[in-house]
Amino acid sequence: MPLLEVRDLRTYFRTAGQPRRVVDGISLSIDSGETLGLVGESGCGKSLTALSIMQLIPRPGYVAGGEILFKGRDVVRLPGPEKRSFRGRHIAMIFQEPMTCLNPVLSVRTQLLEAIRHGRPEGEARRWGGAGAEEIEKAVEALRLTDMPEPAQKLSQYPHQLSGGMRQRVMIAMALACRPELLIADEPTTALDVTVEARILDLLRDLQKRLGTAILFITHDLAVVSEMAHRVAVMYAGKIVEMATAEALFARPSHPYTERLLRCRPSRVQRGRRLETIQGVVPDPRDFAPGCRFSDRCPNASASCRDVEPALGQIEPGHVVACHLYAERRTPTISAPSPLPQESAAAPLPQGGPLLYAQDVAKHFPIRRGVFKRVVGHVKAVDGVDVAIPRGTTLALVGESGCGKTTLGKTLIRLLPPTGGVIGFGGANLAALDSRALRRFRRDAQIVFQDPFSSLNPRMTVEAIVEEGMLVHGIGGSRAERRERVKHVLESVGLTADALVCYPHEFSGGQRQRIGIARALAVEPKFLVLDEPTSALDVSIQAQILNLLRRLQGEGRERLTYLFITHDLGIVEYLADEVAVMYLGRIVERSPTEGLFDELLHPYTRALLSAIPGQEMPGRGGRIRLEGDVPSPSNPPPGCHFHLRCPSVMPVCREVYPPVTDLGRGRMVRCHLYGSRGG
Amino acid sequence: MxxxxxxxxxxxxxxxxxxxxxxxVLFFVVNSPADMAKMTLGKKATPAAVAAWVRAHGYDQPPFLNLKEEGVAKLTSTLFFQKCARLLVFDLGRSDVTDRDIGQEIRRRMGPSLAIALPTFLLGMAINITMALIISFCRGTYLDRWGTVMCVLLMSISGLFYIIGGQFLFAKWLHLFPISGFDWGAVSAKFVFLPVVIGVISGIGGGVRYYRTIMLEEIEKDYVRTARAKGLGEGTVLFRHVLKNAMIPILTNAVMAIPFLFMGSLLMESFFSIPGLGSMTMTAINAQDFAVIRSMNYIGAILYIVGLLMTDLSYTLVDPRITLGASDTRSLYGRPGWRDVLKILGGFLFLAAGAVGIWQAAVYFKDQPGLRTVIFSNGVLAATLLGSGAFLLHARRSQLWRNAWRQVCRSRLAKVSLAALGAFVLIAVADSVTWRDVQRPAGTAENGNGPTRAVLAEPQSLLDRLCTPLAAKTEKTYSAPMARALLAKETLEDEVDGKVVRRRDYPPLKYPGWHLFGTDKTGQDVLFMTLKSVRTGLVVGGLTTLIAVPFAIFFGVLAGFFGGWVDDLVQYIYSTLSSIPWILLVVCFMMVFGRGLPQLCVVMGLTGWVGLCRVLRGETLKLREKEYVQAALALGVSRFRVLARHVVPNLMHLVLITVVLNFSGLVLAEAVLSYIGVGVGPDTFSWGTMINQARGELGRDPVVWWNLAAAFVAMFTLVLPANLFVDALRDALDPALRVRGEGE
Known part of the structure; x- marks a missing residue:
């Protein structure tokens, strides 16, 4: 008997009309000690599946049918108190946002002890007051299990004093406190940096081996799943469309959805080509069409796909797919990957000096205290950065969160006034611009933001949003002319003129990001700062946006110049001409993209790359796991900022910040390892 | 620490x-000591008497600099030093009326005041939080829905009603407690019990509703889900996890309530004859004792500041994230340059000119009663219509508002409330359209006297004309609703068989059965008076808002957006204003400027923007971090344009909600102020005046209850729909603003 068996589970949300069928008849099973990966884009019902198993369905959701058998007992039909004691003791869960999922006003000890006490046998007397030494010992033990450094001290701290990775460790410690048989991990690493993510994933794998816990691992990231799961279930619009062992799924993805999902990830292989995309969006769970839910977006859809819903069928032992292709024994055209069209040769790069040029740029935020707002220190978000971006090229800026990427991007277009240094743009010195010249400059340099939800004013129509910049800069004389231009810009980002009168909330995330791009393009800029424009989007939508950005760069009279801020090295490999790696306010390595991935220089870059899940590392050395977190930029360590975490640290690193070492062919690195090589 | x-x-x-x-400034610059003397001694006091009074009370010194004296005395023997600066060392001086030492008096009266206020406060908090917890525990059930409705009902009842009704019920009818009085020792319990109970009950509605909102907000948070996933019971989740987080806003609220303890006890103490600070202030207000009012102002402010300090300290107990003194708002988008400062100043001058304009108009028309009524009421009408027209135009263009409107219309309760509010507005409009009839047309130069000017009748509003049948039917004195005879017995003379027979009996009314709500002391129809009071209530609610909202938006948005010194300045202004208990502040202004409807509106408007300003500042702080604001700046849109296009429109929903909420608060406050005797004048119809006039008659037998009841019921039927409408509005606006697509 499997540990958990879900049979035909349907969880709906009550609405005024049709219920939203978010989870619509899924069946899966997990054995003890096994990891099942549940993958799918957002809105597919993954999280709700997990919450249904926990019986923590948010209002107005309800289980409309099916059963959830845990060791043969139906969790849905347990009486209330038993349901409660079931949670935590037998099934535990960790959530996505370690920032908000811990109670901010209770100490780690209190929150851990709650979980530990819950696991005590029923007969033992409840004790509320202070914790005994034995209980404290248990709590320390629980933290130690998660490789938490200095667990005893951490007990008396509060969540805000811990970093994201540590909070997630506390969450894991809490979840495992009662040694549950099943652990549900709902996107446990999505909010974390890639180096931290790697450590948490290692930890979960290790704990599973030690404790034999079964894990239901939910994620949108196929790469993570390929590392973690024994078996994988792919979910689409409330249904499971494919389920197989991890090896089989990644070797022979059989459902068109799975297949596309795997191929639209940007990577080095696809460099210079259009990315494969999935057209359209996930259908609304209120009105599903009668046939296959993927049929609207499927390139292989036939008439029967639109009428009849396919059932899961076995195509090889342990590999089930819900697709008519296999039931009807049609030749799956997808198995032979269609040759991807090579992009028309990009316009030759214009010659001449860099469009944007920055020397020793710094942005410090003062920390003030006291009655007179005395400056007691500085957050050195950007601390002496040299950048030069040639016209028509893309510079990718990578680094962990908090390293100052976004601040640098905003400073370079003077959205934030720099504290020091020189920024030149097309020959003009930005610092010297008066307000009128600055406004003219605003036309040339634009920014696209990360969050497609907060970057559009909810009270303005799309037309007003796109038009705003034109009004400021007097582009387009009459109203009618402006409207034509707005339409044109919207078309160029793949939106129709119908969008003009709509409001942002009527669009999906990807469409909103297109509107954000259209707003920037409307003033015909030369330079675009792209601040993680795809990190909030699903992978299929991300591919659409990346294709769009690539196309736009080649269009127009002059090639656009991009500064692409990201933490996703796949995007870098796919898109960028040059890469700059940032650590704690400084650029530690810069290189043309080609050269960077052939020979990794800075230990930080190496660690960053080896942390990316799902990546094979032939010839790139073993995995490097960074210890500790990024230090605070208000108080960086002396010497090389990285020396506290560096695997190849030398004595000199602790004292002197390494100078720039130019290695030729456009490569530069700041590391003492290469000091001797430099010229 | x-x-x-x-x-x-x-x-x-x-x-x-x-x-x-x-x-x-208020008491010595705007209002000179001579004015004070005249107020105390009466308008007809001789100059000599005035001078003597001024000298006797030590007001005969120059304001800031005494050139007659030598050395330090140049500065010390001045009004500012003697009467105000000495407050700083708690040297409160002597009362202007009783000549008692104020400091001693306050020390003596502190005990009784606290004996009432403290139990009320603590018990109220405990009960409110418990009930809010119970309601949030049962959220989604009937208990929750009806509990919330009950709260709105309780909230909509005037505080005066609780006191008068409670006193009447418990003390007069049931004889459970003494009506009033105070004593120390064990007996004090029987005196304290009733005021405390009434105080607690009157606070339940607002309190429970507020705490429930806070707790529901917390219950939605992620950590609650984590706690449940750990297998904790719902009780533990609520008490340990939710309550502790909810304590942060609850604490703020509690401290904000400290100055209001003052206000509450003002009424409570005077009704129950508690010899505390409240009744002392009441007496001072009635006796125009400026020295006492000054001192109470000061004491209130000090209490408020101490309270604020205590909240900050208690935050650190509740919330480990807060480190003391680390809060500051960075100026995100650079400091305002001198051009910006000029623009800001221009904006402020525009606003100030508006308020001063209304003020000057009020002062000008004060002496011309005829003109005043006509122009003032029509002016108010025009301003209100213009304001709402502008808002409607704005709302029509925006789809969000239209969606909200559609949602409001979906709720039957909201529609009924809106209809009720509409009816009130119609009555007020009818009462505002005022003109004067020509009594005798202008004469021509026929009989050699030359042309005569037309003689105009007293101004009459549309409502007056419509209600003439009611207004004209006056009786001699009180009569019960629908009665056929007067309330009081009189000696009647009948002619029976040619003989005059005298007997004591209830004389029949002139218009028996006409008076639906009875008549008052002067024989006026109560229904008519109630209808006439509608306009006062709406004008107080509306005009005050019209004055206060621009100030709140102006200051709040600037402070939040620019940060830095602008923020410091605005924060300074509003902490100073809000540290004086609001009721006392209004009382001070009203004492100086005199009673009257326009004065009341201006004063309440100029002092009432603080709360909204604080809310808007906080919201702007959040908005300015939004990426669309940065995107607009990156496009080169100027900062003021960004404010106008991106910030202010996204605050309007808060403004609207606060305005409607404040509206009901203002209607209730007007009654309290008029009751205290600093609101509208006794010649203006208002529910407060009605209550004030009727209150003394509760002691009569048979009880005269109808005019009180009419005023309370009318207020209730205005405030309840407003509160219900706010709820519907909030429900409609909030989800629209929570950007869609956040969740699944």
Whole structure:
């Protein structure tokens, strides 16, 4: 008997009309000690599946049918108190946002002890007051299990004093406190940096081996799943469309959805080509069409796909797919990957000096205290950065969160006034611009933001949003002319003129990001700062946006110049001409993209790359796991900022910040390892 | 900790100084000592008597600099030093009326005041939080829905009603407690019990509703899900996880309530004859005792500042994230340059000119009663219509507002409330359209007297004309609703068989059965008076809002957006204003400027923007971090344009909600102020005046209850729909603003 068996589970949300069928008849099973990966884009019902198993369905959701058998007992039909004691003791869960999922006003000890006490046998007397030494010992033990450094001290701290990775460790410690048989991990690493993510994933794998816990691992990231799961279930619009062992799924993805999902990830292989995309969006769970839910977006859809819903069928032992292709024994055209069209040769790069040029740029935020707002220190978000971006090229800026990427991007277009240094743009010195010249400059340099939800004013129509910049800069004389231009810009980002009168909330995330791009393009800029424009989007939508950005760069009279801020090295490999790696306010390595991935220089870059899940590392050395977190930029360590975490640290690193070492062919690195090589 | 305390004390210094300055300007610059003397001695006092009074009370010194004296005395023997600066060392001086030492008096009366206020406060908090917890525990059930409705009902009842009704019920009818009085020792319990119970009950509605909102907000948070996933029971989740987080806003609210303890006890103490600070203030207000009012102002402000300090300290107990003194708002988008400062100043001058304009108009028309009524009421009408017209135009263009409107219309309760509000507005409009009839047309130069000017009748509104049948039917004195005879017995003379027979009986009414709500002391129809009072209520609610909202938006948005010194300045202004208990502040202004409807509106408007300003500042702080604001700046849109296009429109929903909420608060406050005797004049119809006039008659037998009841019911039927409408509005606006697509 499997540990958990879900049979035909349907969880709906009550609405005024049709219920939203978010989870619509899924069946899966997990054995003890096994990891099942549940993958799918957002809105597919993954999280709700997990919450249904926990019986923590948010209002107005309800289980409309099916059963959830845990060791043969139906969790849905347990009486209330038993349901409660079931949670935590037998099934535990960790959530996505370690920032908000811990109670901010209770100490780690209190929150851990709650979980530990819950696991005590029923007969033992409840004790509320202070914790005994034995209980404290248990709590320390629980933290130690998660490789938490200095667990005893951490007990008396509060969540805000811990970093994201540590909070997630506390969450894991809490979840495992009662040694549950099943652990549900709902996107446990999505909010974390890639180096931290790697450590948490290692930890979960290790704990599973030690404790034999079964894990239901939910994620949108196929790469993570390929590392973690024994078996994988792919979910689409409330249904499971494919389920197989991890090896089989990644070797022979059989459902068109799975297949596309795997191929639209940007990577080095696809460099210079259009990315494969999935057209359209996930259908609304209120009105599903009668046939296959993927049929609207499927390139292989036939008439029967639109009428009849396919059932899961076995195509090889342990590999089930819900697709008519296999039931009807049609030749799956997808198995032979269609040759991807090579992009028309990009316009030759214009010659001449860099469009944007920055020397020793710094942005410090003062920390003030006291009655007179005395400056007691500085957050050195950007601390002496040299950048030069040639016209028509893309510079990718990578680094962990908090390293100052976004601040640098905003400073370079003077959205934030720099504290020091020189920024030149097309020959003009930005610092010297008066307000009128600055406004003219605003036309040339634009920014696209990360969050497609907060970057559009909810009270303005799309037309007003796109038009705003034109009004400021007097582009387009009459109203009618402006409207034509707005339409044109919207078309160029793949939106129709119908969008003009709509409001942002009527669009999906990807469409909103297109509107954000259209707003920037409307003033015909030369330079675009792209601040993680795809990190909030699903992978299929991300591919659409990346294709769009690539196309736009080649269009127009002059090639656009991009500064692409990201933490996703796949995007870098796919898109960028040059890469700059940032650590704690400084650029530690810069290189043309080609050269960077052939020979990794800075230990930080190496660690960053080896942390990316799902990546094979032939010839790139073993995995490097960074210890500790990024230090605070208000108080960086002396010497090389990285020396506290560096695997190849030398004595000199602790004292002197390494100078720039130019290695030729456009490569530069700041590391003492290469000091001797430099010229 | 100590360093923090010292720093906070230093912060308080400019605020305390500001308070002293406000009091000084109000009482000695705007209102000269001679004015004070006239107010005390009466309008007809001789100059000699005035001079003597001024000298006797030590008001005969120059305001800031005494050139007659030598050395330090140049500064010390001045009004500012003697009467105001000495407050700083708690030398409160002597009362203008009784000549008692105020400091001693306050010390003596502190005990009884606290005996009432403290139990009310603590018990109220405990009960409110418990009930809010119970309601949030049962959220989604009938208990929740009806509990919330009950809260709105309780909230909509005037505080005066609770006191009068409670006193009547418990003391007069049931004889459970003494009606009033106070004593120390064990017997004090029987005196304290009733005021405390009434105080607690009157606070339940608002309190429970507020706490419920806070708790529901917390229950939605992620950590609650984590706690449940750990297998904790719902009780533990609520009490340990939710309550502790909810304590942060609850604490703020509690401290904000400290100055209001003052206000509550003002009424409570005077009704129950508790010899505390409240009744002392009441007496001072009635006796025009400026020295006492000044001192109470100061004491109230100090209490408020101490309370604020205590909240900050208690935050650190509840919320480990807060480190003392680390809060500051960065100026995100650079400091405002001198051009910006000019623009800001221009904006402020525009606003101030508006308020001063209304003020001057009020003063000008004060002496021309005929003209005043006509122009003032029509002016108010026009301003209100213009304001709502502008808003409607804005709302029509925006789809969000249209969606909200559609959603409001979906709720039957909201529609009924809207209809009720509409009816009130119609009555008020009818009462505002005023014109004067020509009594005798202008004469021509026929009979050699030359052309005569037309003689105009007293101004009459549309409502007056419509209600003439009611207004004209006056009786001699009280009569019960629908009665056929007067309330009081009189000696009647009948002619029976040619003989005059005298008997004591209830004389028949002139218009028996006409008076639906009875008549008052002067024989006026109560229904008519109630209808006439509608306009006062709406004008107080509406005009005040019209004055206060621009100030709140202006200051709140600027402070939040620019940060830096602009924020410091605005925060200073509003902490100074809000540290004086609002009711006392209004009382001071009203004492200086005299009673009247326009004065009341201006005063409440100029002092009432603080709360909304604080909310808007906080919201702007959040909005300015939004990426669309940065995107607009990156496009080169100027900062003021960004404010106008991106910030203010996204605040309008908050403004609207607060405005409607404040509206009901203002209607209730007007009644209290008029009741105290600093609201509208006794010649203006208002529910407050009605209550004031009727209150003394509760002691009569048979009880005259109908005019009180009419006023309370009318207020209730205005405030309840407003509160219900706010709820519907909030439900409609909030989800629209929570950007869609956040969740699944």
């Amino acid at each position: 100590i360093a923090y305390l010292i720093r906070r004390m230093l912060y308080a210094v400019p605020i305390v100084f500001g308070i002293v300055l406000i009091t000084f």
